[in-house]
Amino acid sequence: MTGLTPLAITTLMMPGTDARKVDEFLAGKQFPLTEGPNVTFVWRGDAEGVNLRHWIYGLETATALSRLPHTDLWFLTLDIPEGSRIEYKFEVLRNGKGEWIEDPRNPNRARDPFGANSVLQAVGYEAPDWSTKDDLARPGTIDQLVFDSPSLEGRRNVQMYLPARFRRSRQYPLVVVHDGKDYLNYASMKEVLDNLIHRLEIPDVIVAFTDSPDRLREYANDEAHARFLTEELVPDLAARFPLYDRPQARCLMGASFGAVASFSTACRYPGFWGRLLLQSGSFAFTDIGKRNRRGPLFDRVVEFMNRYRNEPVAVSERIFVSCGVYESLIYENRSMVPLLDATGMQVRFVEARDGHNWENWRDRLREGLSWVFPGPLMFVYE
Amino acid sequence: MPKAPRAVVLLGAQRFDPTLVEAVKDLGIKGRIAAITAGWQEREEEDDDLEEHLATLSVTTENLRLHARAEEVFRADPEFHKAHRERQALLRHRQDFYRIRLEHALDAAQVIRQRQAPEAILEDEAHASIQAIRDLDHMHLSRCAIDRGEFEDRYRPLKRPALAKHRSEIAEIIAGSEGVAIAGGHVASLLNRLDLFGIAPMLGGKAIFAWCAGAMAISERVVLFHDSPPQGVGAAEVLDAGLGLAPGVVVLPQPEFRLRLDDKERVQLMARRFAPAVCLAMPERSRARWKSGRVESQQGGVFELREDGTHALSVARHSVPPMKGHVAS
Structure with missing residues (x-):
């Protein structure tokens, strides 16, 4: 919740949510979706599980996304302090194996000697x-x-x-x-x-x-x-x-x-x-x-x-x-x-x-x- | 005692919307103006804009080339060049150590300001805090003056043939000019060149137009300031004495982006620290004219910082006994 306003993702938590409603929800939005301090990560596709992988000391290094019932949309909402900049990947689990991928819905990338990561830019962060x-x-x-x-x-x-x-x-x-x-x-x-x-x-x-x-x-x-x-x-x-x-x-x-x-x-x-x-x-x-x-x-x-x-x-x-x-x-x-x-x-x-x-x-x-x-x-x- | 300039005009920044011609026209100047653009350092002679600007009044300019001349002097007189470099290193050390003391004094003032105590005690301590900072400023100026005196006694710059030759040429150009325009740029570099060639005594009877670093350099005390530098909150610091041609004020150019005027504590500190001199903020298009040691007229939004932490448009009333400058006296 941001104050009294429900998070956008909650609109999908109603009975009758289907692929079309997910399409509508995803259309035109920048992901991860930042709503004040709340940040919602989403990944869409068939998988046995999806984890958010990051390098934030103090949080679990792998945090599971939840599957929205009757859809192939996975989501996770975290409370991220203002001004944060967080590099992450998704770990997509299929056939018992995990594959680390960049967030296909997030254009922000940071390169490093090991490749690239997706970047969450929380409210208040601006690349200089x-x-x-x-x-x-x-x-x-x-x-x-x-x-x-x-x-x-x-x-x-x-x-x-x-x-x-x-x-x-x-x-x-x-x-x-x-x-x-x-x-x-x-x-x-x-x-x-x-x-x-x-x-x-x-x-x-x-x-x-x-x-x-x-x-x-x-x-x-x-x-x-x-x-x-x-x-x-x-x-x-x-x-x-x-x-x-x-x-x-x-x-x-x-x-x-x-x-x-x-x-x-x-x-x-x-x-x-x-x-x-x-x-x-x-x-x-x-x-x-x-x-x-x-x-x-x-x-x-x-x-x-x-x-x-x-x-x-x-x-x-x-x-x-x-x-x-x-x-x-x-x-x-x-x-x-x-x-x-x-x-x-x-x-x-x-x-x-x-x-x-x-x-x-x-x-x-x-x-x-x-x-x-x-x-x-x-x-x-x- | 050297003859005073005919008039001294301080101007706001001239880069984008120059107002120099208006000031020149007001003083009825029609002849040549000698230009000092040494604050631009290696770009000193890129003065086409200035030349074209004054040409609209049919006023011609001749650049005194103080930066380039200094380089020629250094090439011709290696012993003096070495001594000059050593002096610059000494000045950097002085400034650095003064800054360290100053930052601690400002921190102490801040801590004391946050303390709970009877109001009368806090007020008294606030005065003591300001006085401690003023003492540091004064000590720094004194040390600069002593260092300068020792350097001049030892190396006699104005007597050195390489320098004397240029000085004589400069004096001739100024003598044949109605006015002298001193542009902004790097204030330490500019002040150094003005000092090196002993320019101040040559300015008697001339109309002086100065802006930004130029205006700072001809005031009696050069104060470096920037409230929001990239490395954190900035503390204003005294650089050195100026030529002392605009007494009673501390010139603060480009207040539009250098001063945080909404911060009453900073404004108050600045005003109290340099009193009885008035901190005069000079935005673009502003102008202030001195005659006989006092501000004769002001226009275009010159404003002053007040000791109560506010700021307001300035009125022409400043007449403060000058400090002892190193050249003007």
Whole structure:
């Protein structure tokens, strides 16, 4: 119910509902159907069962849709808080087997390295206009560089973003990004940079998009990875590009394990990375015992985090931390904030009604980037 | 004491609906106007629109090219360039540390405002909160002045041949102009170039037209502000002293999208913080004219922020003893 108004789906719960009435109900409506906080998911077809599959921490990962009697329409109504953005799929059960599919009635999709999900945009959520191509914003360029890394004993490709008005006579701050390809492909980071620079919300900036062939190992507090970034990549970039040579103009960023890699690298080189942007960091720790519930993949992270939590020190100057409230990691991220804050580092923490996904990280880029590197907006009056 | 300008006219934004010609016409100017567009930085010489706008009155313009000239000076005098860069880095540190203190003072004011206490105590503490912020502003301005003095004593910019040559050319152009138009743009960059070439003493007897960052730069105190920046609620901050040609006011351009005028607490804080100077919001098409150190006329919707948290159309009555600026005195 929305106040005293019955939900639209209840009109089908009358005797005599048939295929024609279902057709009429579905016609012209956008699904999932949002009526205030109530969201109704529907799927139509023959099946033994249909489940809503999502990644909202705190709710059952599979929630069954109900079949409307005498029809092939399956539905589920959930109470979803305002401003939420939820990625989901349907699991359709046939012949005892489940098939995960995108919602055919919902045009909203989010792509990620594993494919795509349907997206529920609850009342109050709007995809940010600064994340899509703006014809007024001059596009920066992206070129590929190849590095031979002694630390990593191999070659690494780095995609370099240069701002539209790049000039060799100027100096620029540097952002180094973990999981660079994913940030470019799934978080629209090039468009975001172009737009935020155009809007004066961040300064002209040079961005190095890095990737790892073995991220779960290299990003989990790895000494060689930290050395590569700090002692090899940055000096090499400084020789090629006009970069400011000061910690305040160096930002390291990443999401999930990429955030762990960023933070652990900053801890190994305290004072070098003056800005950190950490999204949904996998900052697993234990208060007792050495193994976290998340399993052995996290053992090195837990060891690192427990050590840091035991003796927190300032390793950077300004840190932006964000996390979705529908992520299991919200607990770890919320726990990090007072710890970091107490060291004297400036910390900004932002939560969103979203999950552990690339569009959540995209949606926080404006607040994050403008926090670590405020643009000339406060300086330009014309 | 340097000769005062003939008149100083502050204007609202000129980008979409320029009103400069009206102000120029009112002062009966028919000769050349020297243009300063250094706030546009590398785009400094893209001033065709300005030129065409003034050409409707048959007034010609000559761009002083302060940004480009500074680059030429830096190329010709590497030692000075290095020193200038170091000074800019120092200014950034100063601004950063001032901002940290300021944010804490504003937070403290907010916490105190939420507390329950007898009204007289709250009122007294509110004054103390404002005073603490004013003290920080004052300390920041003092430090900027000391840093500037030390830099000038050490490097004697105006005596350096590369710079002196340009300064002499600039002075000649201004001397042969009836007025000087100072456009907006990046206010720190603009102020830096005005300061670098010691422009203020050259403006005596001239009609000065300034808008947006230009208007801020020639006031006595440059206040950076934006109530809704992307990184959260913004705190207005003092950048530095301006040229001091428009005394008694803090110029706030583009209030249409920079100020939250419905937020009484923010308006009140701004007005009290900078008093006795008046916070003058200057929307598009607005205009205010100074003569002999006081506002002579205003039109087009100039309004002022009041200490009770309201705002209202301003009337021409401001005559406040100027602060000690770094160039005007």
